[in-house]
Amino acid sequence: MASNELPKTTSQYVLKTQKGFESLELEHDVSFPKLGDYDCLVQIQAVSLNYRDLIIAKGQYPFPVKTPVIPCSDAAGNVLAVGPKVTEFEVGDKVCTLFNEKHQAGALTPVAVASGLGGAFDGTLRQYGVFPEHGLVPAPTNLTPTEAGTLSCAPLTAWNALYGLESKALKPGQVVLTQGTGGVSVAAIQFAKAAGAIVIATSSSEEKCKFLKEKLGADITINYKTHQNWGELAKKHSPDGEGVDHVIEIGGPSTMEQSMKAIKMEGVITVIGFVGGPGAEKQPSTLDTLTYTCTVRGILVGSRLQFKAMNRAIDAANIHPVVDKTFEFEKAQEAYQYQWDQRHIGKVVIQLGRLQ
Template sequence: MSNPLPKTTDRYVLRTTQNGFDSLEFEKDTPIPELGDYDCLVQIQAVSLNYRDLIIAKGQYPFPVKFPKIPCSDGAGNVLAVGKKVTEFEVGDKVCTLFNELHQAGPIDARAIASGLGGAIDGTLRQYGVFPEHGLVAAPTNITPTEAGTLTCAPLTAWNALYGLESKALKPGQTVLTQGTGGVSIAALQFAIAAGAVVIATSSSKEKCDSLKKLGAHHTINYREDTNWGETAKKLSPSGEGVDHVVEIGGPNTMAQSLKAIKMEGVITVIGFVGGAEGEKQPSTLDALTNVCTIRGILVGSKAQFKDMNAAIDANNIHPVVDKTFPFEQAKEAYQYQWQQKHFGKVVIQLGRLQ
């Protein structure tokens, strides 16, 4: 006899950002919404944190957020039940959540941005959730639920950075510059290595640089010791003319160096501002002209890109790098740990049993 479906879920809710991470409220036994015809009931097994989740809790997110809100976008788990018109998934399937549920393919638009998990709509930091089938993607078969719980935002953003601009998609033999050791940068490194590209990676310590080399980075630069790391990266590129792709996560304080590193007709993909939203010498729009490069801002990626990425993860047996896991009850500690920026890879909150 099958187990009855859950009717309630424990969850975290943000009702305000006045107290930062302490604003996360733990709620027990809240009702699970009724399953619609096109919905799936998912037991969430793993949720990973992103910089976006941290700044939402601190009231620093530049996009609209409505409160109260269940936080977090990243989640992986099992399908427990499906609506009568669901065709893509079956009970028992392993799935990941899609960051912007309405971003199915092609360029993102305002409607898709208004479907962002953990910001515009309720997110994943709960034991069970009802999600529309278009808001889920089948997880890769080669990785664990903990690893799958990291894919929604950071790796998909990295994939979009390298492959989302079709005319300038990454090719074997090209050079990629990554910044730091967060989830996007490490995923970009892994995807680039799998594609046969040369990777130059920056970080803040010898220990982290050594870890990046173990993951396959061809060159590493300690940006604390080499403040002109953009010029160094250009010299390290095989042609000496610069890198083809920069995965720009730092913001205004790193863009000047990224411009020094980029090759003519190269692409700088701007995906964040972990170095701060304000810089002392912020580059102007004319820098795209004077460096003859493309500067592109992206917001994660589409479901179609997610499927392509997962196929590559399966084909190349890529395993996301997980730095540390926390139990569900210690979500606030997980937030604080990532805020300290000591992590290498992803920070994951685990919920329930892992199968």
């Protein structure tokens, strides 16, 4: 595409306040920054939602948020132009956005935490965006833009949970316990099965349990509505009865007690979220890590290096993210509400049209 044919403006959503989904405002013909030496101009084709995006709009996010801000972190698109010093990408490349632009590799830092798209930095819910080269990764070649647009947060978080602690990285034959049918849990099931692990999946309905077993290959499913002591039940279902090796903990205080009951000695509970709310009166204490002799690890998505490793695995194993439903760009508020109502299994995606 010749430089004189490149877009000069974009339509975009802006979150001007944090008073709910009605705070999302669609703006048109907005100019974007000039392409810098190390920047790429990206035509965004698909954006997926995360629980984080919902609670940012509702003013409940515990990390830095600037307002006004262009929301969302996840996107896939097509590179339309590159700066003169860009070396990793060319015009026409398919790319995904990196959640924390300054988390390139290694341990998370305060600087990296403060670089999250859709929170501290402007995000992806727009037709076109200028992103630094280090804020993008090549998209897996086996995925459509809709599928690739789901990878930046939830699957990368699941990958980090299973492989980020190198001394405890998932091995074939180990047991992984997941919670619910959100994006992180669904991706964790897919990665665990691809690695030859055993999966015990919990969910809130028999219908969802059936989906997890029949469509994703979960070995054992537990309805946590009818089995409130699901942690002990998961432990009993582990092959040796000693517990699970990895727990993908997305519920927070309300589910941690059961996760402790499920974990194997020297196992890892990776704390990812708090979708279950504040929890019951009795909550695990730090001494419970001694009682159960386990590692409890909090993570915030993952690095660019991990993103690239995950995408290679997605390509090699031909893994396809689960997309529950897609919404048109103009119906972003409806997409937010749909996910808030927890009607989804997998990812909710906002489509921005096909390549021109």
